Amino acid sequence: xxxxxxxxxxxxxxxxxxxxxxxxxxxxxxxxxxxxxxxxxxxxxxxxxxxxxxxxxxxxxxxxxxxxxxxxxxxxxxxxxxxxxxxxxxxxxxxxxxxxxxxxxxxxxxxxxxxxxxxxxxxxxxxxxxxxxxxxxxxxxxxxxxxxxxxxxxxxxxxxxxxxxxxxxxxxxxxxxxxxxxxxxxxxxxxxxxxxxxxxxxxxxxxxxxxxxxxxxxxxxxxxxxxxxxxxxxxxxxxxxxxxxxxxxxxxxxxxxxxxxxxxxxxxxxxxxxx
Amino acid sequence: xxxxxxxxxxxxxxxxxxxxxxxxxxxxxxxxxxxxxxxxxxxxxxxxxxxxxxxxxxxxxxxxxxxxxxxxxxxxxxxxxxxxxxxxxxxxxxxxxxxxxxxxxxxxxxxxxxxxxxxxxxxxxxxxxxxxxxxxxxxxxxxxxxxxxxxxxxxxxxxxxxxxxxxxxxxxxxxxxxxxxxxxxxxxxxxxxxxxxxxxxxxxxxxxxxxxxxxxxxxxxxxxxxxxxxxxxxxxxxxxxxxxxxxxxxxxxxxxxxxxxxxxxxxxxxxxxxxxxxxxxxxxxxxxxxxxxxxxxxxxxxxxxxxxxxxxxxxxxxxxxxxxxxxxxxxxxxxxxxxxxxxxxxxxxxxxxxxxxxxxxxxxxxxxxxxxxxxxxxxxxxxxxxxxxxxxxxxxxxxxxxxxxxxxxxxxxxxxxxxxxxxxxxxxxxxxxxxxxxxxxxx
Numbered sequence: 001x002x003x004x005x006x007x008x009x010x011x012x013x014x015x016x017x018x019x020x021x022x023x024x025x026x027x028x029x030x031x032x033x034x035x036x037x038x039x040x041x042x043x044x045x046x047x048x049x050x051x052x053x054x055x056x057x058x059x060x061x062x063x064x065x066x067x068x069x070x071x072x073x074x075x076x077x078x079x080x081x082x083x084x085x086x087x088x089x090x091x092x093x094x095x096x097x098x099x100x101x102x103x104x105x106x107x108x109x110x111x112x113x114x115x116x117x118x119x120x121x122x123x124x125x126x127x128x129x130x131x132x133x134x135x136x137x138x139x140x141x142x143x144x145x146x147x148x149x150x151x152x153x154x155x156x157x158x159x160x161x162x163x164x165x166x167x168x169x170x171x172x173x174x175x176x177x178x179x180x181x182x183x184x185x186x187x188x189x190x191x192x193x194x195x196x197x198x199x200x201x202x203x204x205x206x207x208x209x210x211x212x213x214x215x216x217x218x219x220x221x222x223x224x225x226x227x228x229x230x231x232x233x234x235x236x237x238x239x240x241x242x243x244x245x246x247x248x249x250x251x252x253x254x255x256x257x258x259x260x261x262x263x264x265x266x267x268x269x270x271x272x273x274x275x
Numbered sequence: 276x277x278x279x280x281x282x283x284x285x286x287x288x289x290x291x292x293x294x295x296x297x298x299x300x301x302x303x304x305x306x307x308x309x310x311x312x313x314x315x316x317x318x319x320x321x322x323x324x325x326x327x328x329x330x331x332x333x334x335x336x337x338x339x340x341x342x343x344x345x346x347x348x349x350x351x352x353x354x355x356x357x358x359x360x361x362x363x364x365x366x367x368x369x370x371x372x373x374x375x376x377x378x379x380x381x382x383x384x385x386x387x388x389x390x391x392x393x394x395x396x397x398x399x400x401x402x403x404x405x406x407x408x409x410x411x412x413x414x415x416x417x418x419x420x421x422x423x424x425x426x427x428x429x430x431x432x433x434x435x436x437x438x439x440x441x442x443x444x445x446x447x448x449x450x451x452x453x454x455x456x457x458x459x460x461x462x463x464x465x466x467x468x469x470x471x472x473x474x475x476x477x478x479x480x481x482x483x484x485x486x487x488x489x490x491x492x493x494x495x496x497x498x499x500x501x502x503x504x505x506x507x508x509x510x511x512x513x514x515x516x517x518x519x520x521x522x523x524x525x526x527x528x529x530x531x532x533x534x535x536x537x538x539x540x541x542x543x544x545x546x547x548x549x550x551x552x553x554x555x556x557x558x559x560x561x562x563x564x565x566x567x568x569x570x571x572x573x574x575x576x577x578x579x580x581x582x583x584x585x586x587x588x589x590x591x592x593x594x595x596x597x598x599x600x601x602x603x604x605x606x607x608x609x610x611x612x613x614x615x616x617x618x619x620x621x622x623x624x625x626x627x628x629x630x631x632x633x634x635x636x637x638x639x640x641x642x643x644x645x646x647x648x649x650x651x652x653x654x655x656x657x658x659x660x661x662x663x664x665x666x667x668x669x670x671x672x673x674x675x676x677x678x679x680x681x682x683x684x685x686x687x688x689x690x691x692x693x694x695x696x697x698x699x700x701x702x703x704x705x706x707x708x709x710x711x712x713x714x715x716x717x718x
Contacts, residue, residue, distance in 0.1 A: 168548070
């Protein structure tokens, strides 16, 4: 069951690649249709898991990664349908497939630690996953901006020039994705802080809760992520850091997010291991 | 029925001959009507542009059509045939079809892939259609050619990429800014290319076009031409702060825009991109300006290099476009062949219907006692039997692979069912049109 969305994402990635290479409108429509089917299948799988464990499956890391991929797909589809711009699909789907593979290959049950039984926890995780999905989109928009900027600046109008939207469109979409992501990130981090304080009062001996401090790499990197994106928004509005600088910030920011989400989340953190 | 084409184009005739045979400056509609009246099929289309004058007709006798069209061209333009006969080309059936499809696709154009020709082909057809000078053959032919033009444009990159310096600059501006609505343009120095580029930009919906020149009269003239506003030379740096796109084309021996000039307005521009098109030789903008983060600087050589690259990319798409043309030529040829069988099919149907009616009449005394419902049922049943008997032979006759086989089969059917009399009679137009979808005569 877990493998079905992955296979459908792979099919969709091939369709987007064909559309990108040939710029055939029919291939583009087929690509969108295949991604919609993949998203539906993924929704179904997540729905089944929700019914099984009686909560949205993101209490363990593999299920959280899968839910993140699902959110990323949905936000990308929203972006694509609202802008009628399909060129980003070929960049987004490898991220979706890579993460979904990790999720599918990693064992993990979504049985929930009693200490997490709080609405704050769900808001915390849901906000952060939405923030990460927005940052993933922003990074792809940023990366494509950098590549296209280079082509135009160096006057080598090559493969990407005819396939990507204008620089301004990419920059505007990047700005929007970063802003939305920042709002979710802020809510997620703030709720995390409030909820930790509350939970500590209830379970003062819980080892996870005791480890909640800036010394924990996951928390440190989360705060660093917030600082990077906050600076990005400040620099855009106050220092005129639009365009390439904003694009680089979006790319670097998402690398930190990924680093925090996967290797640190899987292996290093001591505060976020509720199993 | 054959498709026949006779014409001159930039490939076969020098401009003075093309000018003499041009229809577009005269009444094309009258020419089409005069032509259509000469042919039993009554179908003629005249395609006349600055690069070609071509006449398409549907004719039973292509050899005679050629002579008639040469005579017509001579008499219509008041020229002796020997003045142009050496420059005309003539094509029949598949060759004529291929020629029109290539023309509509932009493959036969002076600038391969140019888009205007498809509109001109449509106009030519429309002129003939409104005068009821086209029937099923040319209607189908031209409608298919529109489809070929569209397919080549959507499935190949034949028409892609700007092929003039002005368009290349506009395409770049669109790639940087997206929609150009409301963008500010500054033109420094009024030359031919800067005028054309400003006109292209105006057509894209840019906002303010400020024009400055050391000679104020030049700025005024260009401002009037592109609906812009002339500003004094002394306001150049002020205007720079508000512009998104700058075109420079002065005859100045020294750069008129330096890095320091751009840096001086950077703060006021709040990080906005600036696209500078330097068309002047020697250059008007210091090369180091291009190194600035927010500036895209293109000079005339850069734009010409893009044009060259686009031209070579277009030529590499020709093979793909030609294969689309060939595919559609084959499809049209199959349809045209299927039409060859139509008189026989109609005669066969008439013969069967005749027999059915005769038999019903013969049995009239026995059927007379039936109720009206039962009588209608008998009529319906006999009609259905005839329909079903004719279904397979009709589709087989229409799908024959080549003309020789078709002649042999229709001859056999004519003999087997003694159809000679019926098939010699030209069928009613409605019956002929039963197969193809277009009936422009009634439109």
